[in-house]
Structures are given as C-alpha cells and as structure tokens.
Amino acid sequence: MSEPIVRELHDPPAEGQRVQHQNVVYTTVKEGLAHILVPEASANGQGVQQVFYNPIQQFNRDLTVLAIKAYGKERMQQKQAASRARVGKFAEKKRKRKEQAQSDRPVKSLKLSDNAVQESANAPGDAEMTGAGEAVEVPEKPIDGEQPTEAVGEVQAEAPAANEDAPKEEKDVAPTFTVLDALSASGLRALRYAHEIPFVTKVTANDILKSAAEAIERNARHNKVVDKVHISVDDALAHMYQRIANELRRIGVTKTGPSEKYDVIDLDPYGTAAPFLDAAVQAVRDDGGLLCVTCTDSGVWASNGYPEKCYALYGGVPLKGWYSHEAGLRLILHAIETSAAKYGLAMEPLLSLSVDFYSRVFVRITRSPSMVKFQGGKNMMVYSCGGGCGSWTTQLLMKNKPAPNKKGSGIFYKHGFTKAPTAPQSCEHCGSTMHLAGPMYAGRIHSPEFVKSVIAEAENASPEIYGTRERIRGVLQTALEEFLPSPEEMQAEASENGDGTKKIKKSKTEAELAAIDPYPFFFHPAQVSGLLHCASPPEAALRGALIGLGYRVTRSHCKPGSMKTDAPWSVIWHVFREWVRQKAPVKEENIKAGSIAYRLLGLGKKDEAASAGTGPAENGKEENADKVPEVVFNEKLGRITDKTKLVRYQMNPRENWGPMNRAKGK
Ligand SMILES: C[S@@+](CC[C@H](N)C(=O)[O-])C[C@H]1O[C@@H](n2cnc3c(N)ncnc32)[C@H](O)[C@@H]1O
Numbered sequence: 001m002s003e004p005i006v007r008e009l010h011d012p013p014a015e016g017q018r019v020q021h022q023n024v025v026y027t028t029v030k031e032g033l034a035h036i037l038v039p040e041a042s043a044n045g046q047g048v049q050q051v052f053y054n055p056i057q058q059f060n061r062d063l064t065v066l067a068i069k070a071y072g073k074e075r076m077q078q079k080q081a082a083s084r085a086r087v088g089k090f091a092e093k094k095r096k097r098k099e100q101a102q103s104d105r106p107v108k109s110l111k112l113s114d115n116a117v118q119e120s121a122n123a124p125g126d127a128e129m130t131g132a133g134e135a136v137e138v139p140e141k142p143i144d145g146e147q148p149t150e151a152v153g154e155v156q157a158e159a160p161a162a163n164e165d166a167p168k169e170e171k172d173v174a175p176t177f178t179v180l181d182a183l184s185a186s187g188l189r190a191l192r193y194a195h196e197i198p199f200v201t202k203v204t205a206n207d208i209l210k211s212a213a214e215a216i217e218r219n220a221r222h223n224k225v226v227d228k229v230h231i232s233v234d235d236a237l238a239h240m241y242q243r244i245a246n247e248l249r250r251i252g253v254t255k256t257g258p259s260e261k262y263d264v265i266d267l268d269p270y271g272t273a274a275p276f277l278d279a280a281v282q283a284v285r286d287d288g289g290l291l292c293v294t295c296t297d298s299g300v301w302a303s304n305g306y307p308e309k310c311y312a313l314y315g316g317v318p319l320k321g322w323y324s325h326e327a328g329l330r331l332i333l334h335a336i337e338t339s340a341a342k343y344g345l346a347m348e349p350l351l352s353l354s355v356d357f358y359s360r361v362f363v364r365i366t367r368s369p370s371m372v373k374f375q376g377g378k379n380m381m382v383y384s385c386g387g388g389c390g391s392w393t394t395q396l397l398m399k400n401k402p403a404p405n406k407k408g409s410g411i412f413y414k415h416g417f418t419k420a421p422t423a424p425q426s427c428e429h430c431g432s433t434m435h436l437a438g439p440m441y442a443g444r445i446h447s448p449e450f451v452k453s454v455i456a457e458a459e460n461a462s463p464e465i466y467g468t469r470e471r472i473r474g475v476l477q478t479a480l481e482e483f484l485p486s487p488e489e490m491q492a493e494a495s496e497n498g499d500g501t502k503k504i505k506k507s508k509t510e511a512e513l514a515a516i517d518p519y520p521f522f523f524h525p526a527q528v529s530g531l532l533h534c535a536s537p538p539e540a541a542l543r544g545a546l547i548g549l550g551y552r553v554t555r556s557h558c559k560p561g562s563m564k565t566d567a568p569w570s571v572i573w574h575v576f577r578e579w580v581r582q583k584a585p586v587k588e589e590n591i592k593a594g595s596i597a598y599r600l601l602g603l604g605k606k607d608e609a610a611s612a613g614t615g616p617a618e619n620g621k622e623e624n625a626d627k628v629p630e631v632v633f634n635e636k637l638g639r640i641t642d643k644t645k646l647v648r649y650q651m652n653p654r655e656n657w658g659p660m661n662r663a664k665g666k
C-alpha cells in the first residue's frame with residue numbers, strides 16, 4: 001500500500017515523500033541536495049514520462065557538479081581579483097575627484113586610454129561589469145551629505161547615459177557566475193547547481209517543452225531556489241543565438257550591463273549534441289568559459305554501423321574495433337573544435353570520458369586566433385586494421401613546426417602540409433585491408449591539472465550527497481593515469497627537476513597546448529588473444545613483459561582490461577608470439593593457413609623455412625630473435641598494487657540501464 005500523501009509543494013522537501021499538486025501525485029526523489037517531483041507512474045524511469053528523468057545518469061550529474069565546482073573556484077578567484085582591482089581603481093578616482101572638488105576647480109572628464117579599455121574588456125569577469133569598449137568615465141555621484149558642484153554637473157553633461165550604472169562600491173562589482181542548463185527536462189541539473197555550487201549566482205534552466213518548464217517551476221518552488229533558477233521555454237538554439245546577439249549589441253551599442261554569455265553551458269540532449277555545438281561555443285564566455293557536453297549516440301561515434309551519420313554529425317569517420325570509444329571521444333572533440341575555430345575560438349579539453357552508454361566531455365573555450373592556427377596539426381587521420389588484427393597508425397593533417405626566430409627572439413611556429421598517406425593499403429602485421437577513419441582530435445583528451453582538481457573535490461564530497469563519489473574517484477584516477485608523457489615531455493619534466501630545485505608551475509605555452517597525444521588508443525589483450533586462439537596472458541604478466549622491454553604501460557578508462565602503451569605494434573605482436581611460444585601454445589593444426597592468426601603467429605614463415613630445408617627457427621623462436629631482447633613475463637614487475645581499491649569501471653549497471661526513451665510531454 002502506498003504511503004499517505006503528507007506533503008504539499010510548499011512544505012520542506014523530503015526524500016520518498018508523496019506530494020500532491022494540481023491533482024497529480026508525485027514521489028520525491030532526492031539526488032545531491034535537490035529533490036525532484038517525479039509523477040508516480042514514471043518514478044525510477046519506468047512508465048511513460050511526460051518529462052525526462054533518468055536515474056542512471058546520476059554519475060554524469062554528480063561529476064558535473066564537482067567539475068563545475070573545481071573549474072569555478074579558480075575562475076571566481078580571477079573574477080574577484082579583477083573586481084577588487086576595479087573597486088580600487090574607482091576608489092582612487094573617487095578620492096581624486098573629491099580632492100578636485102575641494103580645491104574648487106572644475107572636474108574634467110576622465111578619458112581612459114585605449115590600453116585601459118582593452119584591459120577592461122579582456123580581464124576575466126570584468127567585461128560584464130563595465131561593458132567592453134567603455135571609453136569615458138562618469139564622475140561619482142556626490143558622496144552622502146555632499147552637494148553636487150557646478151563642475152560635476154558640467155562633466156555629467158558630457159558623460160554618456162550608458163555609464164550610469166558604473167560601479168561605485170564592491171557590492172556593485174561582485175562577480176557573477178552563470179550557468180545555462182540548455183536541455184533541462186525536470187530541471188534537476190539546474191536545481192543541483194543552484195543548491196550545491198555556492199558561487200553560482202544564476203542558473204537558466206531551458207527546455208523546449210512547456211511540460212518541462214512546468215516541472216522545472218514546480219521543482220524550483222519545492223526546492224526553494226526560485227531566486228537563483230531562471231526558467232526559459234525555448235528552443236536551445238534560439239535561446240543561445242539570442243544571447244549571442246544580445247552580447248554583440250551590448251558590446252557594440254549599450255556598452256554596459258552584465259555579459260549575456262554564460263560562464264558554463266551544459267548540453268545534455270537526447271542522442272547527439274552536435275546540432276547545438278555551433279551556438280554553444282559562441283554563447284559560452286570566450287575568456288575561458290566551460291562547455292559540458294553529453295552525447296548518448298555511441299552507436300554513431302563508437303561503431304562502424306553508421307559512418308555516414310557520424311561524418312554528418314561530427315565531421316569525421318568512426319573507427320571499427322576495440323578502441324572505438326576512445327576514437328569517439330576524439331571525434332566529438334574534433335566537432336567542438338571545428339565549430340569553435342571559425343569564430344577564432346580555441347578549445348582545450350579538460351576531461352573527456354566514455355562511460356556507460358554515453359560520452360561526457362568538459363572543454364574550455366578561449367578567444368585565441370593564434371591557438372586556432374595549431375588546429376590542423378592537432379587533428380589526425382587514422383589508418384586502422386579494423387577487420388583484421390586491430391593495429392593502427394595515425395597521420396596528422398598538418399604540421400606545427402617550431403622554427404627559431406631569426407632575430408633570436410624565441411620560437412615561433414610554422415603551420416604546413418604533411419606528406420601523402422604513408423600507411424600501406426594492407427596491414428603490415430596481418431595483411432588485412434587497412435581502413436581510413438577521422439579526421440579526429442589528436443591532442444590530449446584531458447588536462448591533468450583539471451582532473452586532479454576534480455578528484456580533490458570528489459575527495460572532499462560527502463558520499464551521502466554524491467552517491468556516485470567512489471566511482472567518480474576511480475574513473476578520474478584512471479583517466480589521470482592514462483597520460484603517458486611523450487619523450488619530449490619527459491625530457492622537459494626531467495630538466496625542470498634535474499638540479500633538485502622545486503618545480504615552478506608555469507602557465508601553458510603554445511607548444512604545450514599544441515602538443516599531440518602520441519599514444520592515442522588502447523589495445524585489449526583478451527581480444528588480441530582471441531585473434532590468436534590462445535589463452536589470454538594475465539594482465540600483470542603482459543605488463544611485466546612490456547615494462548621489461550623498456551616500455552610504459554597504463555590502462556584506459558574506456559574499457560576494463562584495456563592497455564595503453566608506448567610500445568609500437570611490432571613489439572606488441574612480438575610479445576604475443578613469445579607468449580604463445582613460452583606459455584600458451586596453440587594447436588597449429590587448427591589454425592587455417594592464411595588466416596589472421598596464421599599470419600600473426602608467423603606460421604607461414606615457418607612452413608616456408610621447413611620446405612626450404614632450413615627448418616623452423618629452433619624451438620619456434622623468431623628468426624631474428626637474437627636481435628630482440630628476451631621477453632620475460634614477469635608478473636612481479638607488472639603487478640599494480642591498488643591499495644585504495646578504486647572503483648575504476650562500472651560493474652553492476654542497474655535495471656533500466658541505458659539512454660531511455662524521449663519524454664512524451666508537450
Ligand atoms: C535527455 S533530456 C535532459 C535530461 C536532463 N539534462 C537531466 O539530466 O535530467 C533532453 C531534454 O531536451 C529537451 N529538448 C530537446 N530538444 C530541444 C531543443 N531543441 N531545445 C530545448 N530543449 C530541447 C527535451 O524536451 C528533454 O527534456
């Protein structure tokens with residue numbers, strides 16, 4: 001029997017309570033600090049929903065709250081510093097004006113220099129307070145108790161009305177932090193941002209459905225956050241383009257008031273976010289605004305089922321194979337980057353995850369035409385042996401080549417062409433046909449500093465409020481460990497610490513931002529073993545073998561059992577052949593001549609050697625085995641002791657797991 005209805009909309013919200021409002025009975029579902037009212041028939045994601053709510057996406061929402069917190073703390077510090085500087089500037093001017101007034105001389109209008117105007121427009125958090133392009137300063141209103149002098153009146157006549165609300169005190173320039181939940185449904189995200197992120201000053205919850213807007217209003221009232229949550233019923237594109245137009249008007253005409261752009265935009269659509277990207281990159285603030293993007297159409301970006309659709313949506317061809325999810329993240333990043341580039345906006349990936357049935361990426365958008373020039377050299381084509389052994393090779397679309405400046409004043413970059421395809425049409429390892437994929441993003445998909453800052457937020461978060469906290473810690477730690485520095489990066493790291501001095505954190509240089517990820521994809525030992533018809537090596541043994549040969553090994557957050565390494569494919573295959581020879585012999589008579597396993601195991605070569613009378617290499621060892629260091633499957637060397645027992649991968653998806661159907665609301 002159901003619980004009796006004990007609550008009204010205006011009562012304090014409480015988990016599990018039944019609430020009646022306008023003849024509908026709702027169950028109160030708590031997530032984070034927010035309570036949402038879910039019509040009883042559709043609670044738990046069952047039944048036909050009027051407004052979309054998927055409980056399984058809590059991970060996505062918990063993570064986003066923590067990510068915005070981590071991102072916003074730094075941003076608010078910058079904004080507050082800009083604010084203080086501005087208040088200081090005004091206080092100084094106020095003092096000067098007072099002195100002038102007292103000396104009984106007419107006060108002159110204050111013209112800001114071009115540089116000052118530029119600075120004011122560019123400083124984070126500043127443009128919204130002053131209006132970019134502001135040129136003439138208004139004198140202060142008379143200080144309490146003072147009578148305006150004639151002189152002040154004279155200057156006021158010169159000043160444009162647009163500057164009337166120029167800041168006078170700290171409270172007038174208090175920094176804002178705005179978020180757009182562009183596809184809000186029940187408003188759950190907006191409610192959580194309003195409740196859980198203390199520095200958020202306003203969240204706009206937008207949805208195209210009137211029924212969603214009604215739900216948001218109901219939930220905002222129930223949660224008592226109506227002052228922070230602004231509701232908008234509109235097409236998300238129309239809403240964002242309107243803000244872009246308003247901002248252009250603000251900068252060009254009114255020159256005052258807060259920025260119309262958002263500090264953070266969250267896109268959490270049905271399926272793909274691709275149609276919203278062009279507007280979102282422009283509607284988020286271009287001084288480092290944060291874009292959070294979900295795409296649930298993994299059947300498009302991580303499979304070979306619909307390459308034509310993937311190309312249409314993301315501007316790249318997907319990959320077939322084990323690492324298709326990693327490639328999918330790179331396709332989505334490519335789509336965001338190309339959307340942004342044409343407006344002179346650069347994208348920096350902060351965190352890119354492929355989890356459950358969707359991807360979630362967090363990127364920073366900054367106006368930087370000079371960074372945009374690096375983009376051709378940060379995107380790549382991939383040649384993959386998807387139908388065969390799964391090996392790959394990549395090719396950048398362009399080269400970003402450092403060239404010393406002739407005058408000796410530092411390094412600048414040339415952006416040039418690369419050579420025609422270097423990969424053969426047939427796989428050099430197994431002879432199968434190679435396929436073309438991409439273009440896709442070739443840079444780092446996470447920023448280690450950002451990932452660490454979100455981990456720190458997760459560690460301080462209460463597990464009662466953040467139900468998926470342990471999983472967040474595990475996934476983020478795994479994402480952090482994915483980072484295999486390139487030889488250049490390792491060298492830079494070593495030289496910084498070489499003299500024993502403490503490493504000083506430098507701001508990122510263009511070269512660092514332009515760096516590509518030299519090890520973009522993982523491989524999957526169990527699947528490789530399947531191809532060879534052999535037992536799969538224990539992870540520690542395989543890791544030990546690669547480490548013993550001098551390579552680095554880590555894993556990908558995308559798939560349990562995955563391995564990322566800087567060992568080339570030729571070495572990976574050599575290690576597997578040795579595995580078969582030393583530890584996991586296969587029945588050669590069961591392996592069909594000419595098959596992928598036959599070619600990868602080099603059985604053809606043995607046959608050739610036998611018929612030539614030279615016989616197979618002794619003990620089946622490879623012919624040039626002397627030249628290759630011995631492969632030792634040293635489990636001890638490869639063992640990872642995970643003392644903290646992190647939940648690195650989702651193990652038990654609950655019932656009703658998946659993207660769920662669209663809501664039926666109007
Ligand atoms: C997947 S749901 C959002 C779920 C929500 N973000 C959450 O975490 O619970 C997608 C929402 O986008 C809305 N929507 C679809 N197309 C839209 C558009 N063009 N503009 C605004 N909202 C749209 C739908 O009505 C639906 O409520």
Ligand SMILES: [Zn+2]
Nearest residue numbers: 385389427430
């Ligand atoms: Zn192959």
